[in-house]
Amino acid sequence: MPNERVLPPSGLALIAFLALPAAADDPGARIATQGTPGGTVACATCHGQNGGGDEGAAFPRLAGLNEGYLARQLRAFRDGGRDHPIMSPMAKPLTDAEVTAVSAYYAALPAVSNAKPPQELSTVVGGVLATEGDWANRALPACAQCHARDGLGAGEAFPALAGQVYSYILAQLEAWVQGKRNADPHGLMSPIAPRLSLDEARSVAAYYAGMEVEPRPASGVKQSAGVPAGFAHPGQPGIGPAQTQAAAPLPASPPIDHGPVDPGRSQGAEELFQPPARGTAPNDPMGDAIRLGEAIFVGTYSHPESARYVGNTQTCEGCHLDAGRLAGAAPMWAAWVAYPAFRTKDHRINSIVERIQGCFTYSMNAPASAVGHAPEADSATLVALQSYIYWLATGAPTGDTRMPGRGYPALDPTPQGFDPDRGARVYRAVCAVCHGSGGQGTWARGELLFPPLWGPQSYNWGAGMHRIDTAAAYIRHNMPLGPAQRLSDQDAWDVAAFINAQERPQDPRFKGNLAETARLYHAGHYDYYGKRLGPDGKTLGDEPAGR
């Protein structure tokens, strides 16, 4: 089998494999190899004896895929959410128990792939789209944003693409373009597929079909030195960077308004600044500093250079999307030319260095980090971050504090105001898929896909994002990720209120008195600190997580 890549199974998959030679007493194995009494044909007939799929017929690999994802697809075929001339009739007779059994069976199989992407096809463009996307021009997040950098997916919402059959991936992209497939969470894929040219789709499909189907140590993503052992919030699952979290169950019917895309970003009302293209930093020491800065920017909590200054599991990119490039998501090129500046937060002039240090102190909760404070002005971390941000701003006019796309475009108040209880419903329906039902974020084999939103690994009570208006503006213009869907203004306000009605690490400016800290730093209307009871019945900010 020269084209079948079988990799050594590991962990649970190995045990399952060794325990199933007979398969006679495993109902899942029976369905897969013999079919069902109701008339479903043996899955292996089309998907291969090893479950690795069939390139010639565009039948997908199933072996080693997420159990919940497989079950959801089977139910969708059976119940009509997903339509296919072969699979719909095959799924029709399946009972819920059979769906569960056969999904578990394939999930436990060793990850193998029968994919045979065309050898002559270049994967360069596909690799760029997969790992970087094209946010600026098409509001297109990288595939890896949800499917993980190793392409192995996350939870039941985001299937593995690595080693998936090339012709199957391509056929699915086409199905999304034609509207034949639309049961994905929040319809996330529906607007993405049409934005790819056929050549791009081919290249993306080939890129993923050719990837390894087993996890490898991800380059550039390492254990965070900044997360103290046992740093967990009561009532929340422990979150370790190397631990894969199952994403929350998908909601039946997400209440997303399909409003217009943020006009400032892709409708071209104003000419947007264009930072230098990725990968074009010079091949010299300055270019090295720029690349180091970019790596720190996207992997702050885990990068060996910056991890010691980070007291949670956040990155700069969490608030500044597309590696700090994206208009409407506080792009770094607009920030660079606007500092030094007076800030009402501390009533003094902040240089860009002090501004970045503020991000570490608050958004990355530096007081809980290994060194206990933000990086020093002359640290390699801050020099590299400055180099990267400076480079992103190449050509931007110094002192221009009104560059289109800067910051988060402010969100007008709504007549209904904001309400955490309404927001809880929005959160469960929309946000939990990615950020987890407990706000704990989503991880895949050590890689953070979606940052924690509350609890000990989130931003602390001094971060700008704890303000409801700031969070609402960010959410409204940027969430959920994807090109065409946005929450309504009202939903953005409500869910921002919900998120910021949860506990999080203490404000570093706290000096032992909640009321005094609230009076000094949290007087605003958009701030629950010291004012509202949290989920544990205590006032928010009182004995908060990770203090």
Next chain:
Amino acid sequence: MPNERVLPPSGLALIAFLALPAAADDPGARIATQGTPGGTVACATCHGQNGGGDEGAAFPRLAGLNEGYLARQLRAFRDGGRDHPIMSPMAKPLTDAEVTAVSAYYAALPAVSNAKPPQELSTVVGGVLATEGDWANRALPACAQCHARDGLGAGEAFPALAGQVYSYILAQLEAWVQGKRNADPHGLMSPIAPRLSLDEARSVAAYYAGMEVEPRPASGVKQSAGVPAGFAHPGQPGIGPAQTQAAAPLPASPPIDHGPVDPGRSQGAEELFQPPARGTAPNDPMGDAIRLGEAIFVGTYSHPESARYVGNTQTCEGCHLDAGRLAGAAPMWAAWVAYPAFRTKDHRINSIVERIQGCFTYSMNAPASAVGHAPEADSATLVALQSYIYWLATGAPTGDTRMPGRGYPALDPTPQGFDPDRGARVYRAVCAVCHGSGGQGTWARGELLFPPLWGPQSYNWGAGMHRIDTAAAYIRHNMPLGPAQRLSDQDAWDVAAFINAQERPQDPRFKGNLAETARLYHAGHYDYYGKRLGPDGKTLGDEPAGR
């Protein structure tokens, strides 16, 4: 005498005044009040009994002026260097002894002024030209650059203008325009006067005529906290910031090539960047920071905020003329957009903060300062300097490392190379007038007019200016101050070599071994450190000044 301003005499002048009621046994007083046997009429006839001048007849105030300046003018009238229908015949019969005596007499008189500038004349424009000049458009240094901020002049080269008779000042400016007066040092005034419109000349004259004729504590110029007591170099006069240094005697015939003005600056070969106009920073906290930064920039060693980081008596403006605005003199607007950058000096990326810290460490010899090091990144000094420099760069494109006018335009080597001995002659003839025969700089009542060029109060062996090529480029394009005169390339090379063949404070990177320090940091062709014998017969860098 309602229009005669008589201010309380002080110090020596008071003693002289009280001691001279009879005046009979003072030959100077006799000449002034009775004339000479040779036929010179009593000076007081025209210049007033108090020596305060005569506004109606455009006769200048003499009382309290510098003795050497007065003597030089009398000799010029007598010998033909300066021509005037009344004064030339009056001076003709004077002996050298009489010149000396009458000059000493008037210099010792209490400073009084009979100036009556037209009351309706606005001094606003004149004040700006006097204190700021118009470097960018006319290569015009401020009058105060040589005549001091208080207008009271410096040494015999730069007479007091404060309280000078309005009509006399105006007549002199006109005389320079018409070429009738041209005996000033290096012809400095000849190209300046024609660049003023008549209205400007009137306003300048009125501005100075109305100024106080006695020193007052200069605002913003204070004793430097950064200069240790007794910090003096053997063989050099002790230099205190509050001490007025007599400028060196004027050379008979300065060998200045009247070459073209630096083309990059005023001939408009390339469009030069224009920083915001002076005084236009906003009236808000950011504007306050900008103004603080500007004050620190021009008064670094003496400003209360920055003095403690300065180990000599230098300012940022010493190397970055016109408060950091001047093209060809390493303007700050070009520097701001070019950092962070890799520097071969320390083989790492320098942020703008680190770059400025380098200026303190080397050019301002911070190791000898009160705190012993450059200002911290978050110090008020560095935040203010950044704010000011950032503001100067308003509109400049981030990352543009080729802005016309940036740095010092490099100077091509000459066939003759450079020679400190040739340079010594250039220095004595041209530079010593302002920088002093011992390189000690020129001070006026606590105000630094021209910075020390070697010795303990100068830049140290680690500063960029100690490189002969850097100094030559700076000198060629900027020295001596003034719109139309430059040294030849050869003279610039030679005098740069001479200046940098003198001793100065130790390189802060020195670790106890001269040869090793020279090998590590001073290997270049343009560097005498550790290679050449200094004036004291020791190798330069060996037991240098102020270590």
